Amino acid sequence: MGSRDETIRGEMTVRETIARYPQVRVVLEKHGLGECGGPSGSPEPIAFFAHLHRVDADELLRDMNAALQDKTQPTPARPVAQAAPPxxxxxxxxxxxxxxxxxxxxxxxxxxxxxxxxxxxxxxxxxxxxxxxxxxxxxxxxxxxxxxxxxxxxxxxxxxxxxxxxxxxxxxxxxxxxxxxxxxxxxxxxxxxxxxxxxxxxxxxxxxxxxxxxxxxxxxxxxxxxxxxxxxxxxxxxxxxxxxxxxxxxxxxxxxxxxxxxxxxxxxxxxxxxxxxxxxxxxxxxxxxxxxxxxxxxxxxxxxxxxxxxxxxxxxxxxxxxxxxxxxxxxxxxxxxxxxxxxxxxxxxxxxxxxxxxxxxxxxxxxxxxxxxxxxxxxxxxxxxxxxxxxxxxxxxxxxxxxxxxxxxxxxxxxxxxxxxxxxxxxxxxxxxxxxxxxxxxxxxxxxxxxxxxxxxxxxxxxxxxxxxxxxxxxxxxxxxxxxxxxxxxxxxxxxxxxxxxxxxxDVSQPQKEVAVETPKQEQAIRDDMPVGEMLHEFPQSLGVLVEHGMARLKDPLERGKLDEGLTLAELARKEGLDLSALLTDLNHVFGIVRANSNVNGTGRKTGTISGETIVGVLLEQHPELLPVFVRHGFAHLQDERMRSTMAKTVTIAMASQIHGISLPDLLSDLEGALNSGVTG
Incomplete structure (x- = not known):
């Protein structure tokens, strides 16, 4: 826990984050969120949770990740909130x-x-x-x-x-x-x-x-x-x-x-x-x-x-x-x-x-x-x-x-x-x-x-x-x-x-282990009984999630080839000591983003289809030349690559505009104009 390659992301739930990194409780208390969501934390994603409580999600994530890297503070053996009835x-x-x-x-x-x-x-x-x-x-x-x-x-x-x-x-x-x-x-x-x-x-x-x-x-x-x-x-x-x-x-x-x-x-x-x-x-x-x-x-x-x-x-x-x-x-x-x-x-x-x-x-x-x-x-x-x-x-x-x-x-x-x-x-x-x-x-x-x-x-x-x-x-x-x-x-x-x-x-005595984040049934394609090889073949983006959860060796095709045929996600998690619930949540979340934004992949310069529902991070991956447009509209934090690869992948353009008080029609118009003309400066 707390290694440098670990990052708390906006799509992770508050409960999951507290369970993995108890030291973030101090950060939540600093932002006035210490007791929100019960003693084990809210089952909502951090980005959405911050939005509901009108807390700057970027700042909250920065503070959480700073606490994660702070070696001067001992990691609590158990959540502080469980020491006494709240x-x-x-x-x-x-x-x-x-x-x-x-x-x-x-x-x-x-x-x-x-x-x-x-x-x-x-x-x-x-x-x-x-x-x-x-x-x-x-x-x-x-x-x-x-x-x-x-x-x-x-x-x-x-x-x-x-x-x-x-x-x-x-x-x-x-x-x-x-x-x-x-x-x-x-x-x-x-x-x-x-x-x-x-x-x-x-x-x-x-x-x-x-x-x-x-x-x-x-x-x-x-x-x-x-x-x-x-x-x-x-x-x-x-x-x-x-x-x-x-x-x-x-x-x-x-x-x-x-x-x-x-x-x-x-x-x-x-x-x-x-x-x-x-x-x-x-x-x-x-x-x-x-x-x-x-x-x-x-x-x-x-x-x-x-x-x-x-x-x-x-x-x-x-x-x-x-x-x-x-x-x-x-x-x-x-x-x-x-x-x-x-x-x-x-x-x-x-x-x-x-x-x-x-x-x-x-x-x-x-x-x-x-x-x-x-x-x-x-x-x-x-x-x-x-x-x-x-x-x-x-x-x-x-x-x-x-x-x-x-x-x-x-x-x-x-x-x-x-x-x-x-x-x-x-x-x-x-x-x-x-x-x-x-x-x-x-x-x-x-x-x-x-x-x-x-x-x-x-x-x-x-x-x-x-x-x-x-x-x-x-x-x-x-x-x-x-x-x-x-x-x-x-x-x-x-x-x-x-x-x-x-x-x-x-009267529920203990919060459910499952995170209470719903995904439409048609997009719950990643299940615990799904063979890992089949998932990697049909959903190659899942490799990045596995790597983030500690399976860095799978970046090597030879290592992926060594996986037992028919090995399920549940078996892999048990074998590698992974948090299966958190792994499934992240896999299905990324899968949902990929499906929902599959139309962006085919966006042409003359017939752009950018809308309020487009995911900011995915759009910038497809068209990095649009970054200056976002910066001109007040999204200076997107210049940080870490923000683009984490927080930006959890919000749509409409959501980001509402959170930061930016005119959505003006932003979409400028993005479309830049995409179609190729002029972003």
Whole structure:
């Protein structure tokens, strides 16, 4: 280990690199990546891993290779991260509790309540208290705890710092949990003064939990050496709305208790719900989206200035709607139809502008190929944002009706809007991002992508049924209530599959030995049972990979001729003491590049076929005269032959352009012009 001819390459996975060269852990910690991907490291290629975390991949590789050659530092006998349980595991208690709440007081309570309604409103049930307890459990338990756990784990890594206080983070967890339990018990089952007291105490606990969370978040950001990123405005706004929504919940609870009630009035409840859904949760989702989704899906870069304008428009709309509900609750103020319409219309403009500028439904600028993990999360994200567009349109339709004096006739749409937003957008987005992030947190693959797809179908069927039924005006009868109950049970079944899937993923005791880098089946031509001679004949580029893995003697044709006929890769690896998993990964990776770029080999000077999908390193191998063009566009590091032969072979022109902020059309135009004219200077 650590010999001079060894080189850490961008296509090697973080996990593989740590296993071979434990000393690189120090480098990862220096770049703020020390605990990313679980104790054994991320199963993603280094180049892709660096791209996701917005770390300069070239610099990271240089530092890793420098550490590899540094003889002054002893090589750890075992990975440092295995010496003690990593403190970052704080996210587990938040996420697992969120899943439990979802399966009890959240989705299950809602589905059961809808089913009970089918038996008739004459049942001796505190329906208002039951539904308000369900709402609190969904917003602060299922989604709130999930957001808190993810934020505590992700934000320090995004900001290259440490969590301000693990103890305070745990304190916020217990405050939230106690508040949720008191709310779940106090509202449906207690009445009068006892119910009101429990309501207030629970609200105080929730406000305390939110306050501690916001404090830890702000202190964590403040200690970061990194400059403020534009997406952080959304996260900070979400934190403020979180605190305000718990404050509104407390104010409404105090009013209810003073009246001897255990339920919030309609106006207080409306203000609380909108601050929680459209303020707290939506802002956090939008912020995390801006930081992660473009990188996950290779989206075209959106206009940051536009996202800045969208931020203010969205918050203005939410603030106006919440403010009017609050004025109605506290002062009995009755706003004009024009004022009532302004908030929903602002939110609609912001939501649709956000999705448009995100470029989510356009052709991606970058195709990562083998570099991404399982992509079963992708349809969740896209479907969730379709729900977001639909959900924000409903209040705008009501607002337009109010402007022409018909708003009251559409008040029944409120329930449809809330469930389109909470189930369709918020829950699906949470499920999709959870399936991607939690697997990376733990450092394993998702337990079952198939179960995730099944959950997507069931939750959508349930949500569509719920929303469509609630689009029908007038009081519900027994049949409609039964259909509502059935839709709730279908969605609950989808949630149960999701919970099982994530729980199993989190409970994997050891990361899988196989690297979780997927290669299209048609390109997985290199298998462990493949004869070495056959592979070298059909895929001559594999010789270079074998040499890199220590088989330098095979450069001699006579040595290759000495290989036993029928000797498989598995047998060769065992005989030579090679890492079979790493060898197969490298062989299939190079094979995929060769196949995907086979058209470049026939590129003529008059009919060049350079595209954004062309691999930079392969193109420069074929046409070294194009190097000055890349250098003129800011890729000076490509003058280093080592960079051209390693890092450059893991990225496409489009990916390199996006990472370095270079205009892809301009670069392609110059490359084509140079290739066709032969003029590169």
């Amino acid at each position: 403190p970052a595991d704080i996210y587990r208690i938040f996420i697992k509790t969120a899943l439990i709440v979802a399966l009890t007081a959240g989705w299950t309570l809602g589905a059961v309540s809808l089913s009970l309604l089918a038996w008739g409103p004459g049942l001796s049930v505190n329906w208002v208290g039951l539904f308000q307890a369900h709402g609190y459990a969904q917003l602060f338990g299922w989604i709130g705890l999930f957001i808190m756990g993810v934020a505590y784990h992700v934000l320090p890594r995004l900001k290259a710092t440490e969590l301000y206080s693990r103890k305070l983070a745990l304190a916020s967890y217990w405050l939230m949990l106690v508040g949720l339990v008191l709310r779940a018990v106090g509202q449906p089952f207690l009445a009068g003064v006892p119910g009101g007291v429990v309501l207030v105490v629970g609200a105080v606990c929730l406000l305390g939990g939110a306050s501690v969370f916001v404090y830890v978040l702000l202190r964590t950001i403040a200690r970061s050496p990194q400059p403020r990123a534009f997406f952080e405005s959304y996260l900070l706004a979400g934190a403020v709305w979180f605190w305000l929504s718990t404050l509104l919940g407390l104010a409404g609870s105090v009013e209810a208790a003073s009246l001897g009630l255990a339920v919030l009035s309609a106006s207080w409840n409306a203000a609380f719900l909108h601050a929680s859904m459209a303020g707290f949760i939506t802002m956090f989702i939008l912020g995390i989206t801006l930081r992660t989704v473009p990188a996950f899906l290779g989206l075209r870069a959106g206009n940051q200035k536009a996202f800045g304008v969208i931020f203010w428009v969205m918050n203005a709309g939410v603030a106006l709607t919440v403010g009017l509900d609050l004025a109605s609750a506290a002062l009995g103020f009755s706003a004009s139809s024009q004022l009532l319409a302004a908030g929903p219309i602002l939110e609609l403009v912001a939501a649709w502008g956000f999705v448009y500028n995100l470029n989510l439904f356009r052709k991606p600028a970058v195709t990562f190929g083998d570099a991404s993990l399982d992509r079963s999360y992708e349809p969740f994200i896209k479907v969730a944002y379709l729900w977001f567009l639909y959900a924000t349109a409903i209040p705008a339709v009501v607002a337009a009706a109010q402007l022409v004096g018909a708003g009251s006739a559409l008040d029944f749409l409120t329930a449809s809007y809330r469930h389109a937003l909470t189930i369709g957008f918020i829950s699906l987005m949470t499920m999709g991002m959870a399936s991607r992030m939690v697997a990376v947190f733990v450092g394993v693959r998702l337990h079952s992508p198939r179960l995730l797809y099944a959950a997507l179908v069931l939750v959508n069927v349930g949500a569509i049924g719920r929303v469509l039924i609630q689009l029908v005006p007038g009081p519900f009868g027994g049949t409609a209530n039964a259909m509502l109950g059935a839709s709730g049970l279908v969605a609950l079944a989808g949630l149960a599959l999701f919970v099982y899937n994530i729980w199993r993923t989190m």
